[in-house]
Amino acid sequence: xxxxxxxxxxxxxxxxxxxxxxxxxxxxxxxxxxxxxxxxxxxxxxxxxxxxxxxxxxxxxxxxxxxxxxxxxxxxxxxxxxxxxxxxxxxxxxxxxxxxxxxxxxxxxxxxxxxxxxxxxxxxxxxxxxxxxxxxxxxxxxxxxxxxxxxxxxxxxxxxxxxxxxxxxxxxxxxxxxxxxxxxxxxxxxxxxxxxxxxxxxxxxxxxxxxxxxxxxxxxxxxxxxxxxxxxxxxxxxxxxxxxxxxxxxxxxxxxxxxxxxxxxxxxxxxxxxxxxxxxxxxxxxxxxxxxxxxxxxxxxxxxxxxxxxxxxxxxxxxxxxxxxxxxxxxxxxxxxxxxxxxxxxxx
Amino acid sequence: xxxxxxxxxxxxxxxxxxxxxxxxxxxxxxxxxxxxxxxxxxxxxxxxxxxxxxxxxxxxxxxxxxxxxxxxxxxxxxxxxxxxxxxxxxxxxxxxxxxxxxxxxxxxxxxxxxxxxxxxxxxxxxxxxxxxxxxxxxxxxxxxxxxxxxxxxxxxxxxxxxxxxxxxxxxxxxxxxxxxxxxxxxxxxxxxxxxxxxxxxxxxxxxxxxxxxxxxxxxxxxxxxxxxxxxxxxxxxxxxxxxxxxxxxxxxxxxxxxxxxxxxxxxxxxxxxxxxxxxxxxxxxxxxxxxxxxxxxxxxxxxxxxxxxxxxxxxxxxxxxxxxxxxxxxxxxxxxxxxxxxxxxxxx
DNA sequence: TTGTAAGCGTTATCAG
DNA sequence: CTGATAACGCTTACAA
Numbered sequence: 001x002x003x004x005x006x007x008x009x010x011x012x013x014x015x016x017x018x019x020x021x022x023x024x025x026x027x028x029x030x031x032x033x034x035x036x037x038x039x040x041x042x043x044x045x046x047x048x049x050x051x052x053x054x055x056x057x058x059x060x061x062x063x064x065x066x067x068x069x070x071x072x073x074x075x076x077x078x079x080x081x082x083x084x085x086x087x088x089x090x091x092x093x094x095x096x097x098x099x100x101x102x103x104x105x106x107x108x109x110x111x112x113x114x115x116x117x118x119x120x121x122x123x124x125x126x127x128x129x130x131x132x133x134x135x136x137x138x139x140x141x142x143x144x145x146x147x148x149x150x151x152x153x154x155x156x157x158x159x160x161x162x163x164x165x166x167x168x169x170x171x172x173x174x175x176x177x178x179x180x181x182x183x184x185x186x187x188x189x190x191x192x193x194x195x196x197x198x199x200x201x202x203x204x205x206x207x208x209x210x211x212x213x214x215x216x217x218x219x220x221x222x223x224x225x226x227x228x229x230x231x232x233x234x235x236x237x238x239x240x241x242x243x244x245x246x247x248x249x250x251x252x253x254x255x256x257x258x259x260x261x262x263x264x265x266x267x268x269x270x271x272x273x274x275x276x277x278x279x280x281x282x283x284x285x286x287x288x289x290x291x292x293x294x295x296x297x298x299x300x301x302x303x304x305x306x307x308x309x310x311x312x313x314x315x316x317x318x319x320x321x322x323x324x325x326x327x328x329x330x331x332x333x334x335x336x337x338x339x340x341x342x343x344x345x346x347x348x
Numbered sequence: 349x350x351x352x353x354x355x356x357x358x359x360x361x362x363x364x365x366x367x368x369x370x371x372x373x374x375x376x377x378x379x380x381x382x383x384x385x386x387x388x389x390x391x392x393x394x395x396x397x398x399x400x401x402x403x404x405x406x407x408x409x410x411x412x413x414x415x416x417x418x419x420x421x422x423x424x425x426x427x428x429x430x431x432x433x434x435x436x437x438x439x440x441x442x443x444x445x446x447x448x449x450x451x452x453x454x455x456x457x458x459x460x461x462x463x464x465x466x467x468x469x470x471x472x473x474x475x476x477x478x479x480x481x482x483x484x485x486x487x488x489x490x491x492x493x494x495x496x497x498x499x500x501x502x503x504x505x506x507x508x509x510x511x512x513x514x515x516x517x518x519x520x521x522x523x524x525x526x527x528x529x530x531x532x533x534x535x536x537x538x539x540x541x542x543x544x545x546x547x548x549x550x551x552x553x554x555x556x557x558x559x560x561x562x563x564x565x566x567x568x569x570x571x572x573x574x575x576x577x578x579x580x581x582x583x584x585x586x587x588x589x590x591x592x593x594x595x596x597x598x599x600x601x602x603x604x605x606x607x608x609x610x611x612x613x614x615x616x617x618x619x620x621x622x623x624x625x626x627x628x629x630x631x632x633x634x635x636x637x638x639x640x641x642x643x644x645x646x647x648x649x650x651x652x653x654x655x656x657x658x659x660x661x662x663x664x665x666x667x668x669x670x671x672x673x674x675x676x677x678x679x680x681x682x683x684x685x686x687x688x689x690x691x692x693x694x695x696x
Numbered sequence: 697t698t699g700t701a702a703g704c705g706t707t708a709t710c711a712g
Numbered sequence: 713c714t715g716a717t718a719a720c721g722c723t724t725a726c727a728a
């Protein structure tokens with residue numbers, strides 16, 4: 001920039017003005033500077049600009065796993081809004097366990113983010129209190145614990161209750177709940193909804209029917225086997241999240257069960273039978289969170305936190321027959337661990 | 349930081365030293381500073397540090413769409429490596445069309461990225477020449493055009509040839525190619541592979557059988573209908589990418605065709621029939637690209653560009669019967685546009 | 697309309 | 713071992 005100023009015979013401040021389209025520059029001067037700019041093909045150093053005003057035009061996004069399609073959609077939504085506001089998006093995966101959350105998030109925060117959007121994995125976000133006044137913190141999918149902040153979640157309890165009631169309406173009386181650990185608050189809320197539906201139908205809440213399995217396909221299979229071994233085995237399943245459902249599907253091959261799941265996912269409609277699911281809208285979640293963050297950035301940081309619950313919809317497909325009418329699930333598929341390698345690229 | 353120095357009765361430089369574990373500090377001084385640090389709960393300003401050394405510890409990732417599971421996995425791979433090296437990841441979606449590429453990428457670059465990993469969508473990356481000397485540029489999935497740079501792609505041609513040959517081996521003689529626009533170099537290479545397989549089998553290259561459809565499910569359906577209307581309709585399809593395949597699946601409901609696809613995707617093994625696919629490894633692609641970027645960051649920027657082609661594998665599942673033995677595809681599914689809404693959360 | 701000076705938070709340099 | 717000073721590139725406040 002100094003070089004440009006020198007070449008154009010002006011001060012650096014004038015160069016800065018030209019760059020920022022400050023109207024108080026003589027057209028003639030402007031041209032001279034523009035020429036110099038072009039000749040040296042000067043690129044402004046955003047880092048310096050950013051440093052100067054102390055906050056970077058960056059929205060941080062922290063999610064359990066960036067490669068999970070659900071969270072990838074949230075990130076996509078955030079990115080869409082961010083780019084409209086000339087902000088970038090930095091992402092961080094937290095891992096499922098919550099152990100890394102604080103470290104990962106703190107290291108993001110140290111970079112003077114403009115705002116943070118996060119789906120927490122740890123049990124407590126109290127450590128964020130010291131940041132709360134400095135930048136907008138917006139939670140998505142899961143509310144914060146030990147901290148009050150803006151939050152966009154979906155109607156976990158209502159959706160789970162509707163999905164369970166749907167199975168009850170089909171005549172099922174033994175309905176299992178399968179989900180990952182209740183450390184995720186979404187799972188806890190869905191469990192509440194599930195139990196509410198059973199209670200409303202006057203069905204007993206049998207704890208044996210609640211399986212908090214790990215998310216591997218092996219774990220899902222074991223959970224299903226435990227359920228089958230029960231004296232009064234369930235005729236239907238409610239799966240608490242898309243990740244669990246995807247792990248569960250291979251375990252259900254050839255079995256006879258009805259199933260309803262929280263969370264749609266690619267190809268759920270093309271399975272055989274097509275899965276009846278509670279449909280969420282992760283992209284909107286991301287967009288709304290980002291918009292809230294941007295609004296806080298412009299306006300006052302301190303107004304009371306908003307807690308928004310987005311509606312979800314129960315999408316009926318064909319996976320919920322009545323107990324008498326149950327059919328084999330996924331009858332055509334071959335549960336061979338994903339296929340047989342019949343060719344491979346030659347290695348160099 | 350000045351406050352800390354004041355409180356500890358030392359200079360800011362000493363505070364800095366304590367912070368950076370500089371050994372040349374008396375233990376006693378160190379303790380005093382540490383106390384002050386804790387009491388004021390000082391947080392180092394990474395932005396300033398970063399500004400000072402002129403380059404930010406950030407890897408930029410530019411992909412067509414962050415919410416596409418394939419690219420989300422690439423981002424996940426990059427992020428994994430980045431976090432091992434204490435770097436963050438900023439992501440940007442380019443959109444399928446290439447029109448926004450230059451703008452989006454330039455605005456990333458202006459932020460003094462440490463390195464850039466990208467899957468280009470435009471026809472030409474010549475505009476990046478001025479950046480090539482300043483930071484590592486690493487391409488993934490698709491090679492750059494109009495620029496030489498490090499590049500990690502998968503064996504598109506070989507995989508497509510194997511997948512097509514697999515269909516030929518099952519007795520198919522009329523095999524269609526469906527993909528998105530050949531502006532993506534991956535599609536172009538796969539088309540080459542497809543043609544090579546036909547040529548090797550002595551089959552004619554009928555241009556009517558090559559359908560470059562748009563990626564919507566309606567577009568896929570029209571492409572299939574055009575193929576069916578052909579005088580000599582195909583008995584088998586080769587789908588050129590996962591996005592196309594996912595759009596295609598609903599269009600194939602109840603039809604009789606064999607199908608092979610480039611690119612695995614969640615639940616492909618659970619469709620009925622399970623899809624035979626060319627399996628890629630996007631997470632590795634991302635990891636390798638990031639590792640290369642980091643290596644260039646440490647070592648010399650200027651060594652010759654490396655072009656690496658990763659092997660792919662053909663995963664046989666059940667979607668490739670012989671023409672005589674063809675069955676209805678996805679017979680159980682209900683092509684009702686994804687389901688019927690039977691319940692919705694009450695709106696506030 | 698243009699220029700000067702100061703400062704954002706950190707670290708390298710070099711002197712003490 | 714510790715400290716003063718300058719510098720990174722840019723912009724704001726103020727002066728000319």
